[in-house]
Amino acid sequence: MQASDLNTPISQNPAFLKRMKQRSRADQRFRYYGLLAIFIALALLVTLLVSITFEARSAFTRHEVSLDLQLTDTDSRSVYRSIRGAVQNMAGDPADRDVRIEMSQLVSRLAAGDITEALQTSGVDLSAAYPVRVPVSDEADRYLKGLATSVHRFDGRGYDQAGARIESDFSGAMQVIHRWHREQISTIRHREYEPALRMRDGLASQAEAAPGDRQLAMRLAGAEHRVELIEARLSDFEARINAERLVLDEFTPSVLFRSGEGWMKAVSISGGMIEAEPVISGLDPDRQRGEILVIEQPESQRSIPDAQIVVLERFQTAGRISSHFNGALFSNADSSDAEFAGVLSGLVGSIMIILVTMGLAVPVGIAAAVYLEEFAPRNRWTSFVQVNINNLAAIPSIVFGLLGAAIFVNGVIIPIPFVDGVFRLGGGLGRGWPLVGGIVLALMTLPTIIIASRAALGAVPGSVRQAALAMGATRLQTVNHHVLPMAAPGILTGSIIGLAQAIGETAPLLLIGMVAFVAEMPQGATDRATALPVLIFQWSTRAERAWEPMTSAAIIILLLVMLVLNGLAVLMRLRYEK
Amino acid sequence: MMSDPILPSAAPAHAGAAPQEQAVKVRVRDVTVSYDGAMAIDSVNIDIPDKSVMAIIGPSGCGKSTFLRCLNRMNDTISGCSVTGDIRIDEEDVTARNVNPVMLRARVGMVFQEPNPFPKTVFENVAYGPKIHGLAATRAELEDIVETSLRRAGLWDEVKDGLHKPGTSLSGGQQQRLVIARAIAINPEIILMDEPCSALDPIATARIEELIDELRQNYCIVIVTHSMSQAARISQNTAFFDRGKLIETGTTEQIFTNPRDRRTHDYITGRYG
Ligand SMILES: Nc1ncnc2c1ncn2[C@@H]1O[C@H](COP(=O)(O)OP(=O)(O)O)[C@@H](O)[C@H]1O
Ligand SMILES: [Mg+2]
Numbered sequence: 001m002q003a004s005d006l007n008t009p010i011s012q013n014p015a016f017l018k019r020m021k022q023r024s025r026a027d028q029r030f031r032y033y034g035l036l037a038i039f040i041a042l043a044l045l046v047t048l049l050v051s052i053t054f055e056a057r058s059a060f061t062r063h064e065v066s067l068d069l070q071l072t073d074t075d076s077r078s079v080y081r082s083i084r085g086a087v088q089n090m091a092g093d094p095a096d097r098d099v100r101i102e103m104s105q106l107v108s109r110l111a112a113g114d115i116t117e118a119l120q121t122s123g124v125d126l127s128a129a130y131p132v133r134v135p136v137s138d139e140a141d142r143y144l145k146g147l148a149t150s151v152h153r154f155d156g157r158g159y160d161q162a163g164a165r166i167e168s169d170f171s172g173a174m175q176v177i178h179r180w181h182r183e184q185i186s187t188i189r190h191r192e193y194e195p196a197l198r199m200r201d202g203l204a205s206q207a208e209a210a211p212g213d214r215q216l217a218m219r220l221a222g223a224e225h226r227v228e229l230i231e232a233r234l235s236d237f238e239a240r241i242n243a244e245r246l247v248l249d250e251f252t253p254s255v256l257f258r259s260g261e262g263w264m265k266a267v268s269i270s271g272g273m274i275e276a277e278p279v280i281s282g283l284d285p286d287r288q289r290g291e292i293l294v295i296e297q298p299e300s301q302r303s304i305p306d307a308q309i310v311v312l313e314r315f316q317t318a319g320r321i322s323s324h325f326n327g328a329l330f331s332n333a334d335s336s337d338a339e340f341a342g343v344l345s346g347l348v349g350s351i352m353i354i355l356v357t358m359g360l361a362v363p364v365g366i367a368a369a370v371y372l373e374e375f376a377p378r379n380r381w382t383s384f385v386q387v388n389i390n391n392l393a394a395i396p397s398i399v400f401g402l403l404g405a406a407i408f409v410n411g412v413i414i415p416i417p418f419v420d421g422v423f424r425l426g427g428g429l430g431r432g433w434p435l436v437g438g439i440v441l442a443l444m445t446l447p448t449i450i451i452a453s454r455a456a457l458g459a460v461p462g463s464v465r466q467a468a469l470a471m472g473a474t475r476l477q478t479v480n481h482h483v484l485p486m487a488a489p490g491i492l493t494g495s496i497i498g499l500a501q502a503i504g505e506t507a508p509l510l511l512i513g514m515v516a517f518v519a520e521m522p523q524g525a526t527d528r529a530t531a532l533p534v535l536i537f538q539w540s541t542r543a544e545r546a547w548e549p550m551t552s553a554a555i556i557i558l559l560l561v562m563l564v565l566n567g568l569a570v571l572m573r574l575r576y577e578k
Numbered sequence: 579m580m581s582d583p584i585l586p587s588a589a590p591a592h593a594g595a596a597p598q599e600q601a602v603k604v605r606v607r608d609v610t611v612s613y614d615g616a617m618a619i620d621s622v623n624i625d626i627p628d629k630s631v632m633a634i635i636g637p638s639g640c641g642k643s644t645f646l647r648c649l650n651r652m653n654d655t656i657s658g659c660s661v662t663g664d665i666r667i668d669e670e671d672v673t674a675r676n677v678n679p680v681m682l683r684a685r686v687g688m689v690f691q692e693p694n695p696f697p698k699t700v701f702e703n704v705a706y707g708p709k710i711h712g713l714a715a716t717r718a719e720l721e722d723i724v725e726t727s728l729r730r731a732g733l734w735d736e737v738k739d740g741l742h743k744p745g746t747s748l749s750g751g752q753q754q755r756l757v758i759a760r761a762i763a764i765n766p767e768i769i770l771m772d773e774p775c776s777a778l779d780p781i782a783t784a785r786i787e788e789l790i791d792e793l794r795q796n797y798c799i800v801i802v803t804h805s806m807s808q809a810a811r812i813s814q815n816t817a818f819f820d821r822g823k824l825i826e827t828g829t830t831e832q833i834f835t836n837p838r839d840r841r842t843h844d845y846i847t848g849r850y851g
Contacts, residue, residue: 378657463694469655471707471760472684481706482696 052559056552062326062339063136063144065107065315068129074119080112083134090318091311092280102307107134108337135328136321138338138546139304140312144321147545148304149297152176156257156290161283166257166264167273168290174271176294177253178241185237193230199223245270250299254306258291260284261317263310279310303545329553333521334535338546343554345521346535349434349514350503350561352525356438357445357502362495364442365449369491372450373457374479393447401511404440409512431513435525440508445498452494456487489573496569500562506533532558600627603768603798604649609663611644611653618644619822622663626815631790631799633809633830636819637845642802645819646770649800650686651679667768684711687761691773693753695745695760700737703745703756704728707764723763731759732789751782758789762797769793771801775808787812806846810834818842 010016067086072078084104088094091103111134124130135141142148152172159168200223207216240246247268248255255266257276262283264276299306315321332342376382406412411427429436460483468478514534522529536558539551604626611618619641626632634642647653651672653661665673672682695703704724714720728734733755737748745756754774761769775783790799790812803809809816810830817827826839837843
């Protein structure tokens with residue numbers, strides 16, 4: 001072989017040259033893989049942040065309505081009664097009890113609380129109207145933000161009214177309704193009709209193969225019936241598109257007609273007219289004030305009824321609706337009403353938990369690491385301890401939650417033999433206390449801190465220890481004066497990573513009883529509390545749509561807390577390294 | 579053969595000036611060291627005179643560093659290392675259990691092969707010993723000690739404007755002199771040096787050698803070196819180790835001109851296999 005010819009200089013050896021090319025290409029490739037990996041990671045991160053922010057953005061503002069209250073008293077019941085009165089007044093004081101209740105739901109009962117507090121500190125003249133601004137219900141807020149349904153507005157000026165009949169140009173409204181019907185048809189075809197057809201055909205071919213099977217025959221009959229039902233619905237929808245006149249109900253889009261302050265709701269529609277029933281008072285006789293509203297989502301499929309929409313629209317025209325920064329998100333505790341819920345209780349709970357965790361895990365962890373790394377003899381016992389610390393780091397956090405619940409909250413119950421009694425080991429701490437959460441998370445964080453600190457201590461060159469010892473420093477002085485300061489950045493990073501992990505933990509906190517709904521601010525580490533991740537978990541499971549952006553907003557706040565923590569770590573590192 | 583000419587560079591520089599007799603500072607008797615049962619040095623007996631330089635020479639792995647570490651009990655810090663025998667400094671047994679090694683190390687300073695200043699300022703490096711041993715009552719005293727030590731180490735003029743720069747930012751030779759300044763700042767009686775020049779260039783080496791020659795006036799110095807010429811230039815006495823045994827010890831002049839043992843002869847003439 002040429003390659004083994006020792007007389008060729010290496011720079012002319014073809015085997016070498018070929019290999020050289022391969023090696024450089026491998027180098028290049030590896031660089032591209034690295035870049036690709038970083039790019040993918042960054043892209044995922046950005047996608048996550050953007051989508052969460054996008055999802056959360058509506059939670060950072062809320063709509064409030066200005067009301068002039070006619071107060072009769074300053075207790076919260078009467079305040080709430082006047083709020084309800086003011087809203088119902090805007091709705092034209094409906095006689096129907098159901099409608100009245102519907103109206104009162106536009107503003108949460110909780111709104112009275114804040115006003116009552118303000119009244120009691122400032123005092124008020126009961127004879128005059130008392131102006132307040134209260135947040136509207138979460139559903140109303142979603143409507144005002146355009147999240148509940150699409151609303152199409154058409155010109156209704158120059159309309160003609162004769163009793164229940166209103167004549168105007170309804171072609172735009174018709175178009176919207178037709179389009180909605182066509183969309184429904186296509187959805188039904190896709191999601192229901194085609195699968196039903198496939199099912200029927202499949203059963204039919206099976207039945208053909210096994211003519212005697214009666215059960216199969218029955219199933220086939222059922223499938224055929226289902227296909228017929230869907231076909232009937234489809235032809236019904238198609239007929240509606242072609243119809244001259246369309247009957248409107250809670251299963252179709254709603255058409256509302258307004259003139260000034262008066263509102264009517266269509267029960268049927270055709271290109272040039274609607275038949276309508278009054279919602280609030282009569283229409284304003286000024287024909288130039290006519291307007292048509294098509295609420296695309298059928299009333300049965302949204303949680304804000306037409307009557308509430310009308311009242312909101314009236315408030316809006318009166319200039320009484322305004323959008324504000326949702327300060328409650330930061331200054332309120334949790335609440336069952338999304339418009340009043342905030343993360344402050346969770347934040348306070350998390351801070352208390354993390355203080356307990358930090359106070360326990362950091363000093364104990366560093367001390368353990370220093371002992372193991374600098375003082376302990378290397379023998380079977382210390383290597384046993386070390387292996388088990390590593391094992392501990394691999395234990396799922398939920399197990400620590402179970403352990404914490406068993407030891408600190410419930411206590412371990414040991415029956416005493418021969419005597420009719422039991423002995424309770426531990427226990428006595430309350431469910432859901434930040435103190436318990438902090439202890440459990442400290443147990444969880446301890447191995448991380450010990451391992452990181454040991455690595456940092458081990459990375460300090462032995463020459464530094466030798467130098468100090470040879471100068472006549474004691475072992476403790478060597479560690480305190482030289483080794484620990486040099487290992488500090490690494491120890492700090494490890495501790496912060498451990499604490500950041502702890503801040504985001506949910507499962508162990510749930511297990512020690514941090515599951516209940518806590519609407520009050522925790523007063524101390526031995527008070528029922530909640531924590532940010534627990535709050536996020538709870539909010540994500542609540543049914544109302546308004547909790548979706550709230551959950552995302554809480555996630556953003558948790559991420560910000562982490563960011564601040566990591567920023568602090570970087571700052572401290574920089575200061576230490578100087 | 580015994581009568582073979584000695585390497586020219588190995589000729590003692592101070593030939594003619596006969597080393598005067600000094601009192602014995604360190605008396606080593608029957609010292610044996612093993613690491614995890616493997617013997618590193620075996621029954622070493624040696625007397626080290628005060629106010630002079632003793633050079634320890636020998637091939638790599640023969641136990642020179644191990645021997646040096648016996649003198650300040652740095653072997654105690656190595657797990658698995660056991661030391662037996664008797665070491666007396668000024669007739670005081672320092673191997674006894676009740677002797678505090680911290681106390682001993684204050685009396686016996688050490689300079690390592692790789693310069694190892696603390697990652698602190700020049701000032702802090704030199705001030706460290708006086709601080710932990712409580713030798714300076716005031717800041718002024720401390721500054722005085724630092725200046726004196728740096729002057730004695732011949733480093734003052736080079737660092738006096740940069741006392742608060744990190745010690746690790748100095749050149750290798752300067753770092754080694756800084757380490758020597760740090761060692762003498764607590765005024766020890768003995769200074770151990772383990773190949774202090776092997777990481778330095780010839781000019782820096784020459785400076786350190788000069789320094790050692792000056793320090794000899796006040797201290798008992800034990801230096802391990804791989805350079806025959808260095809041993810010849812700076813030491814008054816020399817000990818030759820081979821495979822954990824002390825083969826021969828005597829005045830440097832005698833060892834280099836008239837070695838008694840064949841192995842010593844072969845080693846210093848560079849014929850060692
Ligand atoms: N820390 C240690 N652990 C185990 N064996 C060691 C240790 N230090 C030195 N030794 C062994 O002791 C012998 C002498 O080493 P050393 O004193 O460093 O020799 P020298 O300094 O003369 O090169 C060598 O065989 C070496 O392998
Ligand atoms: Mg050595």
